[in-house]
Amino acid sequence: MSRDILVLDHLCKSFGPVEVTRDVNLVIREGERHALIGPNGAGKSTLFHLISGNYKPTSGSIRLDGDEIGGLDPARVNRRGLARSFQITNIFSGLSVAENLRLAVMRRYGLQFNFWRRVTHLRRVNAEVDDLLQKIRLTAKARSIAGDLPYSDQRSLEIGMTLASDPKVILLDEPMAGMSHEETEYTTDLIRDITAGRTLMIVEHDMDVIFTLADRITVLVYGEIIATGTPQQIRESARVKEAYLGEEAG
């Protein structure tokens, strides 16, 4: 029985009168790959924003490895070992691909206020960058300006940057949106590889990806969790079929 790494407890978020997250209780176990699914506007991204520190919860708590992180700023959350990607590509558009990854890797080496070393001479940082480039298949485009890349390459870069902080917990928000079939397959394998020994939460609309990747699935509808279980359980749940999967089929 593994530890609980991420615990959401009576988590609520409202924007004015609109309740977007309603009393969410969820326990993510260390090492699992957990998928979050639900129709558009269900509040999946909002949940990620709450966990990663982008939004402050209206009420309730979020514990990462036993420590309360609800309401902490994003940088602190990241330094405690949680990294995320964004549904809307969020990269350094004007910088090269390698530079994007380097900024992402550098933080762990405590180089934020380093004025004397040359970035091109940071051996271990650059080795990590090269390794990441290879994993996300962008070695050939290392020097390209990130904003000039095709959309699917930018999505890969987004994943690479998330991985670069070497996090315990990774949140990926629709990482494959906009990728071709081949790219999706490759990325699914990549995500499986890179999340070995880590904990993953992933939002994805592609059911094939979900069912091949996820150990457990949570279904969110109108900000509420209506089911959590193994892929098998979710597939067979009448409530889920009615609320969500049924829509997809029909």
Added chain:
Amino acid sequence: MLKKLVAVIAVLALLLALPALLSESMLNASVQMLIAALFATAFALLCGQAGMLSFGHAAYFGLGAFATVHAMNAFGGDGLLPTPLMPLAGAAIGLISGLGAGYFSTQRTGTYFAMITLALAELLHALAPHLKEVFGGEAGISSFRMPAWGFEFGSTIEIYYLVLGWTVLCIALLWGLTLTPFGRLVLGLRENSHRLKFLGYNTHALGTFVFALSAAFAGVAGALQALNIEAANYVVLETQVSTAVLLNTFIGGAKVFFGPAIGAAAMTFFGHVTSDLTRSWLLYQGIIFMLVMMYLPRGIVGEILARFRGEGGAVNPVAVLARFAGILVAAAGFVMAIELTQRFFSTDYKAARQAGGWPAVEFAGHMWAPFAPLTWALPIVLIAAGLGLVTFINRREARRQEAQI
């Protein structure tokens, strides 16, 4: 890489040789160009590299100048530091005030950031006249350079080399900074500070620090000015100083390292040359800025570099020269029109008219009467011919490029 090195050495050699080549007055102008170049490069660290547009950099330039004058006057005029090290006083006050101002202003971004920097600078400017002890009131504070290290620091040549040394040192340091982890993070701050947070960086601390560094180097520039004129007056805190550095930076190209320095040196040079010839220098500066922003949005150096990198297709040197000639002709027409208008509407002219009639005014060595057809026809023809030539070349080039596709 080698090419860059050769270029840098050539420029340095030229700068070192300048005193032998220039008149006293041009050497004086060169000192001002160097100071403006350093100020703009320091400003661009914040505005070009970190993407934070400050409207109040006069404050740090001015504080640097005043701190230096006080340091020069310390110990009954013996000075806090030997003369060549005086700019350290400017750097220190810039760094300290920059940390404070940066701490508050970088809590906001974009327009709000700009407004805070403006407000802080205006606050200082409004306070200065009331703090006579510190800012010397209307008359300002004067001082004079003590001999040190075997130099008198009495001649323009000595002060030129002192300013050159500091400017080159500071610009080299700022260049070095761009190669370090901190320098790259500053670019990240400009590109996407939101994402930096999610990578675990404390963006507020980063922003505060880059602000402070920019202010520290601006303080050195202010110190050099104080050393040069052996005085400081609270006019250095005026908004115009803040806007001038901003315009210079964008005219040169805020995002290319040497753009701001070149822009500032060029504009200071033009200012020096034209200030004796025209009262409308600020107007021309404004027009140049407008035209650069409209047609060369990356700044003059930025656009030239982009062409060298081959953006925007192959360069046809004949077309470039022809365009340039067209622009010069049109500019001559504009200048003539503006200068004549300015003269005819001046108070001097009003006084001259008291004697009766509509006397002619002098421009470019000739006399021009207000109602003579040639007076207005010539500038109009020049403008039309110049713009016509540019349009003609543009059309021809466009057709040529289409034909190639």
